[in-house]
Amino acid sequence: MSPYPKLMEPLQLRAATLRNRIVMGAMHTRLETLDRANERLAAFYGVRARGEVGLVLTGGYAPNPDGIFEPGAPAFYDSSRMDEHRAIVGAVHDGGAKIALQIVHTGRYAKHDRCVGASTLRSRINPIGPRAMTTEEVWRTVSDFAATAALAREAGYDGVEIMGSEGYLINQFTAPFTNQREDEFGGSLENRVRFPVEIVKAVREKAGDDFLLIYRISAVDLVEGGMPGDEVQELARRVEAAGADLFNTGIGWHESAIPTIAAAVPRAAWSYAVRNVKEAVSIPVIASNRINTPEVAEDIIETGVADLVSMARPLLADPDFARKARLGRADEINTCIACNQACLDRIFTERTATCLVNPRAGREIEFADAPALSPKRIAVVGGGPAGMAFAVNAAERGHQVTLYEAASELGGQLNMARAVPGKSEFNEMLRYFRTRLTALAVELRLGHAVEAEELGRENFDEIVVATGVRPRRPDIAGLDHPKVLSYVDVLSRKVPVGRRVAIIGAGGIGFDVAEYLVGQDSEALVPEAFLSTWGADAELRSAGGLTEPAGDRPPPRELFMFQRKPEALGRRLGKSTGWILKTKLRRAHVAMIAGAEYRAVDDAGLHYVADGMPHVLDVDHVILCAGQESERTLYDRLVSLGASVRLIGGADVAAELDALRAIDQATHLAVAI
Numbered sequence: 001m002s003p004y005p006k007l008m009e010p011l012q013l014r015a016a017t018l019r020n021r022i023v024m025g026a027m028h029t030r031l032e033t034l035d036r037a038n039e040r041l042a043a044f045y046g047v048r049a050r051g052e053v054g055l056v057l058t059g060g061y062a063p064n065p066d067g068i069f070e071p072g073a074p075a076f077y078d079s080s081r082m083d084e085h086r087a088i089v090g091a092v093h094d095g096g097a098k099i100a101l102q103i104v105h106t107g108r109y110a111k112h113d114r115c116v117g118a119s120t121l122r123s124r125i126n127p128i129g130p131r132a133m134t135t136e137e138v139w140r141t142v143s144d145f146a147a148t149a150a151l152a153r154e155a156g157y158d159g160v161e162i163m164g165s166e167g168y169l170i171n172q173f174t175a176p177f178t179n180q181r182e183d184e185f186g187g188s189l190e191n192r193v194r195f196p197v198e199i200v201k202a203v204r205e206k207a208g209d210d211f212l213l214i215y216r217i218s219a220v221d222l223v224e225g226g227m228p229g230d231e232v233q234e235l236a237r238r239v240e241a242a243g244a245d246l247f248n249t250g251i252g253w254h255e256s257a258i259p260t261i262a263a264a265v266p267r268a269a270w271s272y273a274v275r276n277v278k279e280a281v282s283i284p285v286i287a288s289n290r291i292n293t294p295e296v297a298e299d300i301i302e303t304g305v306a307d308l309v310s311m312a313r314p315l316l317a318d319p320d321f322a323r324k325a326r327l328g329r330a331d332e333i334n335t336c337i338a339c340n341q342a343c344l345d346r347i348f349t350e351r352t353a354t355c356l357v358n359p360r361a362g363r364e365i366e367f368a369d370a371p372a373l374s375p376k377r378i379a380v381v382g383g384g385p386a387g388m389a390f391a392v393n394a395a396e397r398g399h400q401v402t403l404y405e406a407a408s409e410l411g412g413q414l415n416m417a418r419a420v421p422g423k424s425e426f427n428e429m430l431r432y433f434r435t436r437l438t439a440l441a442v443e444l445r446l447g448h449a450v451e452a453e454e455l456g457r458e459n460f461d462e463i464v465v466a467t468g469v470r471p472r473r474p475d476i477a478g479l480d481h482p483k484v485l486s487y488v489d490v491l492s493r494k495v496p497v498g499r500r501v502a503i504i505g506a507g508g509i510g511f512d513v514a515e516y517l518v519g520q521d522s523e524a525l526v527p528e529a530f531l532s533t534w535g536a537d538a539e540l541r542s543a544g545g546l547t548e549p550a551g552d553r554p555p556p557r558e559l560f561m562f563q564r565k566p567e568a569l570g571r572r573l574g575k576s577t578g579w580i581l582k583t584k585l586r587r588a589h590v591a592m593i594a595g596a597e598y599r600a601v602d603d604a605g606l607h608y609v610a611d612g613m614p615h616v617l618d619v620d621h622v623i624l625c626a627g628q629e630s631e632r633t634l635y636d637r638l639v640s641l642g643a644s645v646r647l648i649g650g651a652d653v654a655a656e657l658d659a660l661r662a663i664d665q666a667t668h669l670a671v672a673i
Contacts (some may be wrong), residue, residue: 002326004294006301009178011054011284013211013245014281016098016158018054018308021301022322023248023286025312026057026102026216027343028163029362030352032074036365038084042091043364048315049095052322056092056308057161057214057248062102062378063144067105069168076101078146080177085155091371093156100159103145107169108178118172119180125255125401135183138195141169146202148579149211152217159212162199164239164612165250168195171218176236177225195233197242204243214286219273220545222252222260222536224280229273229540240281248286248310249274256553258546260536262312262577263338264422264584269527272538273545278306286310292317292336292425293327295631311336313343316355316362332437334358335428341660344576347557357429359664366500367671376673379404379455381634382444382466385410386662388433390464397438403442403462404553406449410434412468413650414659416491420512463643465635466666469628469650474504478601479624487513487625504598505587505625506525506563509572511581513625517554518588531560555588560617561607566595570609599646 002008002269012016024045024114029038045056061076062068068075076085085101092099108117108130116137117130149160164170172178175193179186180512185194203213219234221227227235230406236247251270252260259265267290287306291297297309309415320333325333334357342361343353355361373400380391383405391403397494409415411430418426422607437444455463471486473479487509489495522529531538535549563569570582585592599607605618630651638645648669649662 003328003330004298004325005307007294007298008326010053011571013284016212018098019052019096020054020309020322020326022053022297022325023308023310024056024315025050025215025248025288025310026054026059026163026363027316028059028069028347028353030347030350031362033072034352040362040364041084042070044362045088045099046091046095047364048319049090049092049097051095051173051315051318051320052326054308054322056097056099056517058165060086060102061148063103063105063148065142066110066116067107067141067144068110068112069106070111075149076103079142079151079154081294082151082155083213085152085157098131098158098212099149100161100212101155101157102161102163102216103148103152103323104163105141105145105169107172109168112424117169118178118185120510121178121180123167123255132181135185136649138185139198142198142202146206149203149207151206157216157329159245160207161214161248162196162203162217163216164196164220165216165255167221167223167255168201171221171253175221175223175226176217177223188233189231190524193238196235196236197633200239200242200244206562212246213244214246214248216248216250217275217277218253219249219251219270220536221260222546223544224254224546226253226544226546228543229276229545231541232276236277236280241284242644244283246284246286247281249277249288251289251304258536259343259580260288261338262340263425263525263579264530264577264580265338265529266434266527267292267296267559268300268523271300271527271528274300276540278304282309290338292338292428294321294330294334310343313338313355314456316353317357318342319361329375331431332439335425337425337429339425340576341574345574348351348575356660356663357432359667369397369671372399372673374400376461377459378402378462378464378673379458379460380464380466381410381450381455382468382649382651383407383663384466384468384649385411385414385429385659386468386651386666387464387466388437389663390466390648390666391432391442392436392440393667394673395442399673401440401442401447402458403437404445404450406447408447410437410444410446417512417659418490419491419493420516421521422515422524424521424525425514439649448654450634452634452641452643455638456641456643463638463645464669465632465647465651466639466649466662467634467651468630469654470631471624472627472629473554473624474626475601476504476596476598481601481603483619483621483625484601485621487623488624491516497557497623501557502560502562502617502622503625504562504622505627506561506592507568507625507627510561510563510575510625513574513623514559514585514590515581517557518559518590519584523531552587552589555590559585559588559590560619561590561592561596562596562598564596569594630654635652658666
């Protein structure tokens, strides 16, 4: 019996029987923009179906040309691409799962010249302003949703999901602040919910009674002028009466000033909003957002918050999540760490999505993963993300791997990253790698700073060097002064840090150090603390579910961040997470100085020039976060001895603490050897 009986319980929905309560949530991938797109999409969904999810939701398809997100984005309003959809459906059905097509009209989020909306109010995240839809166009769009649902049925889908959340078109009609209409679709609550209700009615009539109809409802808008909780409940009741079989819950709009899915959000933080929907209806409800372990998912169902759980990014990280949970092997799940670096950040910068912890995601057809024809003895030096990823992937193919690590524990610079508030999910990455290395019988030699000559005596077939990086020391007078520390000293907790601190360097490491020095773990671990800090109304009484954020707490330190470039600090942080970190530091009153020239550190403090004026900042410590250099001492020695050696990770390219690049490179090399 599975340790997660509620999660693994089957569910009957009209003609569809779901084998468990795990739903693969819809997500944008941009896979449709690549060559062999159909094959890629079928493989992408198919591998997750074989991983035993109960229901797959596709990425969003527009029901008409106005509704696409951008030119070339997915749409399904004629039968010209029917074969492509049938291939996707076939791959999922062959894997034993059910599949529903998500239908989404992006409304004022559309990045093209046909952008339309409930009103002419432009979104702050889109430079293109919408044209207000006429009443006739609204009714025509209702018919377009129904027509796409009929096409989905013809293609073999088990159902559709109507996207009514995240600030897309339907949500723009339901929220008072974006609905400034004076016709039958605007004004009163009854008028504002008419659009989604009529869509559900039309879809049910067009697609038939045995077709699964899911409505994704905005459980909490998290924008000023959004719906309060009682209006969300009334919308849910009316959509249920119109013919919906299942509610999926969305959290927040894309333009919300409150994080919703990043690692800064505690697990299951939005349960209160999901429960609000559940209490209003009699049909099943799906919980979503920041659910990344079977334990959390089981608790959500067992406590009555919801009947199913939706996981999108966790199934990028591990397509076999459901199967491992069923078998009681949760320790082998490659857990989503909610970093957003390879998924959302890539989507928001017009690239295809993949996953930091699983580079195969979205690239399934590029990895054959066949057993090695000639297994080799391979030495890997360095137990950071690159070394561990290579060792696991090489051992999975049958190679005999020995992993050397000079420190007494695995992890490398991950051990520093996981010390930062909001990055505790890195513990899951380390747990996964340790579990797999043990299961694959990789020989671990920890606390062993191996020498080139020793490696030579072992007669390995391959040597892979993943020795990482070392902090770069900038050319500043006085770096040997006792006030000067490196980020390694700080994040490794080797030394105490004073109350007035200057941070030199404002890249990702500089911001991590700042967060470490002034942040609080509770904000990313305790839902109540998170909601209070960011101003989310857990009672859902206010418009949009917002309330006043907790007042700024006195920071434990006075921080000053410096960078040489004369531009705003943090411009190169992650697209979907950088604003969160900058907001937190601003609330902690961290001073940020751009265009600085560093002159010296001495007893008086940090000497620098800004805006042409010399300054002396009296501080207790100056922390160097001025970049890294590749650590290649061992590599250079091996090359000098004539050894054949491969170089991966930071030892190859020292760019920030780039676990994304390191794991990707290591995985590709392991598959190639």
